Amino acid sequence: xxxxxxxxxxxxxxxxxxxxxxxxxxxxxxxxxxxxxxxxxxxxxxxxxxxxxxxxxxxxxxxxxxxxxxxxxxxxxxxxxxxxxxxxxxxxxxxxxxxxxxxxxxxxxxxxxxxxxxxxxxxxxxxxxxxxxxxxxxxxxxxxxxxxxxxxxxxxxxxxxxxxxxxxxxxxxxxxxxxxxxxxxxxxxxxxxxxxxxxxxxxxxxxxxxxxxxxxxxxxxxxxxxxxxxxxxxxxxxxxxxxxxxxxxxxxxxxxxxxxxxx
Amino acid sequence: xxxxxxxxxxxxxxxxxxxxxxxxxxxxxxxxxxxxxxxxxxxxxxxxxxxxxxxxxxxxxxxxxxxxxxxxxxxxxxxxxxxxxxxxxxxxxxxxxxxxxxxxxxxxxxxxxxxxxxxxxxxxxxxxxxxxxxxxxxxxxxxxxxxxxxxxxxxxxxxxxxxxxxxxxxxxxxxxxxxxxxxxxxxxxxxxxxxxxxxxxxxxxxxxxxxxxxxxxxxxxxxxxxxxxxxxxxxxxxxxxxxxxxxxxxxxxxxxxxxxxxxxxxxxxxxxxxxxxxxxxxxxxxxxxxxxxxxxxxxxxxxxxxxxxxxxxxxxxxxxxxxxxxxxxxxxxxxxxxxxxxxxxxxxxxxxxxxxxxxxxxxxxxxxxxxxxxxxxxxxxxxxxxxxxxxxxxxxxxxxxxx
Numbered sequence: 009x010x011x012x013x014x015x016x017x018x019x020x021x022x023x024x025x026x027x028x029x030x031x032x033x034x035x036x037x038x039x040x041x042x043x044x045x046x047x048x049x050x051x052x053x054x055x056x057x058x059x060x061x062x063x064x065x066x067x068x069x070x071x072x073x074x075x076x077x078x079x080x081x082x083x084x085x086x087x088x089x090x091x092x093x094x095x096x097x098x099x100x101x102x103x104x105x106x107x108x109x110x111x112x113x114x115x116x117x118x119x120x121x122x123x124x125x126x127x128x129x130x131x132x133x134x135x136x137x138x139x140x141x142x143x144x145x146x147x148x149x150x151x152x153x154x155x156x157x158x159x160x161x162x163x164x165x166x167x168x169x170x171x172x173x174x175x176x177x178x179x180x181x182x183x184x185x186x187x188x189x190x191x192x193x194x195x196x197x198x199x200x201x202x203x204x205x206x207x208x209x210x211x212x213x214x215x216x217x218x219x220x221x222x223x224x225x226x227x228x229x230x231x232x233x234x235x236x237x238x239x240x241x242x243x244x245x246x247x248x249x250x251x252x253x254x255x256x257x258x259x260x261x262x263x264x265x266x267x268x269x270x271x
Numbered sequence: 272x273x274x275x276x277x278x279x280x281x282x283x284x285x286x287x288x289x290x291x292x293x294x295x296x297x298x299x300x301x302x303x304x305x306x307x308x309x310x311x312x313x314x315x316x317x318x319x320x321x322x323x324x325x326x327x328x329x330x331x332x333x334x335x336x337x338x339x340x341x342x343x344x345x346x347x348x349x350x351x352x353x354x355x356x357x358x359x360x361x362x363x364x365x366x367x368x369x370x371x372x373x374x375x376x377x378x379x380x381x382x383x384x385x386x387x388x389x390x391x392x393x394x395x396x397x398x399x400x401x402x403x404x405x406x407x408x409x410x411x412x413x414x415x416x417x418x419x420x421x422x423x424x425x426x427x428x429x430x431x432x433x434x435x436x437x438x439x440x441x442x443x444x445x446x447x448x449x450x451x452x453x454x455x456x457x458x459x460x461x462x463x464x465x466x467x468x469x470x471x472x473x474x475x476x477x478x479x480x481x482x483x484x485x486x487x488x489x490x491x492x493x494x495x496x497x498x499x500x501x502x503x504x505x506x507x508x509x510x511x512x513x514x515x516x517x518x519x520x521x522x523x524x525x526x527x528x529x530x531x532x533x534x535x536x537x538x539x540x541x542x543x544x545x546x547x548x549x550x551x552x553x554x555x556x557x558x559x560x561x562x563x564x565x566x567x568x569x570x571x572x573x574x575x576x577x578x579x580x581x582x583x584x585x586x587x588x589x590x591x592x593x594x595x596x597x598x599x600x601x602x603x604x605x606x607x608x609x610x611x612x613x614x615x616x617x618x619x620x621x622x623x624x625x626x627x628x629x630x631x632x633x634x635x636x637x638x639x640x641x642x643x644x645x646x647x648x649x650x651x652x653x654x655x656x657x658x659x660x661x662x663x664x665x666x667x668x669x670x671x672x673x674x
Contacts, residue, residue: 077576079572079575079576102578102580105575105576105577105578106578108576109576109577110573110576112569112572112573112576114567114569116567116569116570116572116573117573118570118573118574118588118592119592120591120592120595120669129577129579129587130577130578130579133579133583133587134577134578134579134580134583178577179576179577182577182578
């Protein structure tokens with residue numbers, strides 16, 4: 009496990025901003041009507057880090073990760089992604105969305121497009137790549153996620169695990185700097201969870217910055233640099249997997265971990 | 272991974288139910304004593320009901336009235352010297368359909384033969400003149416040639432085939448109306464001479480082609496986050512839907528001239544077309560909105576997360592899915608529009624049904640109501656069914672890959 013941490017933290021890829029965090033959140037608040045979903049969340053993520061966010065349902069973890077690419081709007085506080093602050097400025101939002109890939113619980117593939125078209129759509133229309141380049145990159149990504157033979161099928165013809173791997177390839181095709189995973193394995197049958205996690209682990213080893221909302225504690229133990237426990241819209245506790253699993257400081261963390269690890 | 276573990280095991284087909292036709296009859300009609308009884312009663316009823324009609328159809332019906340007035344029913348008072356234009360458009364239609372077939376459909380030999388058979392059957396009708404027969408057969412040849420061409424060109428001709436429809440629709444109006452290059456070449460045919468099936472088809476096609484984009488815009492407008500656009504769309508849709516089509520046609524015919532400065536007149540047929548389009552667009556908007564609401568919210572999120580703009584999200588992701596969902600409803604509405612064109616008779620335009628009534632108003636044809644109305648009904652049915660069939664085909668072709 010330790011050797012997986014090292015390439016991420018100690019040999020980051022060359023970039024002028026390596027010493028600075030790639031994501032900075034300061035005191036982020038978010039309300040749905042009168043319900044406060046986020047109550048002052050602050051977090052800094054360094055380039056190449058793998059962050060696992062976990063917590064009970066309704067704790068705001070999904071809401072938080074979705075504020076990072078403005079699928080949800082935060083109402084107070086500051087979010088800076090890759091040096092760009094998320095405000096009402098549409099150009100900033102588009103810029104951030106180009107640099108962040110997102111994988112959803114329900115895959116959200118486009119059912120009327122083939123697998124290859126799903127992956128090439130954004131590179132063609134947002135990055136304005138020529139068609140052959142987009143298709144070449146897409147084909148390589150399909151090899152990488154292990155399903156090159158499914159390129160011409162439609163999402164409805166694939167299993168859940170295959171669909172989620174296509175969704176990962178689709179997000180990666182934009183060559184993002186950050187990948188956000190919103191419960192990527194929660195909608196999958198047990199035997200398909202592994203094939204998706206394998207792809208995510210491989211991705212973590214390449215040095216991708218990843219924020220993962222998940223309850224897959226094996227994944228967290230294996231590749232996460234830090235873990236954040238959310239409850240009632242706040243970060244209750246954070247630390248390395250070792251600290252969280254072997255020596256949690258807060259009662260709520262301990263209780264939650266005991267509930268999900270011993271059922 | 273799941274697909275690799277699945278062992279290649281012998282898969283048994285489901286037990287097939289096969290009967291001879293006698294077996295089928297026994298199973299479905301005479302399986303028990305009361306089923307046999309029901310079968311006989313139903314047959315007796317059907318005979319009693321259909322016998323008068325069939326005897327009339329086979330023995331008494333006199334189709335002379337249709338034969339004599341055939342041209343009138345088809346094109347109204349369109350000048351006989353200019354009828355070649357209609358034939359030209361039919362030839363072009365055969366070419367465009369053939370080309371599209373070769374490019375997109377291919378195969379489906381039975382269906383292709385069925386389509387080709389239709390003109391041949393028309394040619395065999397006793398009312399067809401020799402020259403009409405020749406034209407119908409030649410149209411088939413054009414269609415076959417065009418489909419060969421489309422097949423040879425394949426996907427490279429897709430763009431061309433799509434554009435050929437657009438060009439064709441423009442040509443239809445240009446050629447029917449005439450553009451008076453010189454007084455002798457393609458003279459204008461005033462719209463009060465348009466009539467019969469020609470007018471019915473023109474009103475329908477124009478109504479569909481223009482109400483479709485307008486309806487989509489209104490549906491998007493009603494879901495817009497901009498209050499002004501939303502208000503305009505809602506008011507438009509609700510006002511138009513609250514008014515009968517006849518009223519709108521009357522307004523177009525009677526009221527519009529009041530609002531125009533003197534000296535400017537808008538053609539009567541054009542006003543009817545605009546009325547039908549505006550009416551249809553309001554209904555279409557609500558149908559499309561239903562489709563838009565059926566697209567899961569996750570599709571918007573996925574598209575946004577990829578950085579697609581709002582416009583690209585709509586045109587590439589949301590609308591294709593929404594429209595596919597509502598194909599049956601839209602086609603139902605287009606069929607209704609086709610039949611609603613008969614209402615233009617109220618503003619003095621003689622489309623197919625109007626011509627039929629005009630024919631029957633002549634003293635010598637008063638007793639031929641049944642023949643004329645049956646003929647008109649048959650034409651309406653054939654075209655409506657064709658539209659319904661196209662809708663089913665579209666659904667299954669575009670439904671590729673749906674769960």
